[in-house]
Amino acid sequence: LRELQNSLQTEQNLKQELQDECVVLRKRLEKETNGSETIETQLRELQNSLQTEQNLKEELQDECTVLRRRLEEESSGSENTETQLRELQNSLQSEQNLKEELQNEC
Structure with missing residues (x-):
């Protein structure tokens, strides 16, 4: 009987240890x-932050592309205006030279 009680106690102790381990x-x-x-x-x-940053980067790249094109157009327009101005100045100079020649002849 004592052996059975000891065995039962041992089993109960083991059961408690296993329950404690399960809790842990x-x-x-x-x-x-x-x-x-x-x-x-x-x-x-x-x-999500990375995607937001990538979207912002693409938007900025697109904006830069648009601004570069506008700058190229403006530069091209300025060059045309400068060319026309030089042509007009040359034409005016030619007219003045011709006027002086005519005045000198008269």
């Missing part, structure tokens, strides 16, 4: 799960 393991699993969820949330937030 459940808590660890819960912490790991919470940690994983936190990491997943942070990862999603970082991915």
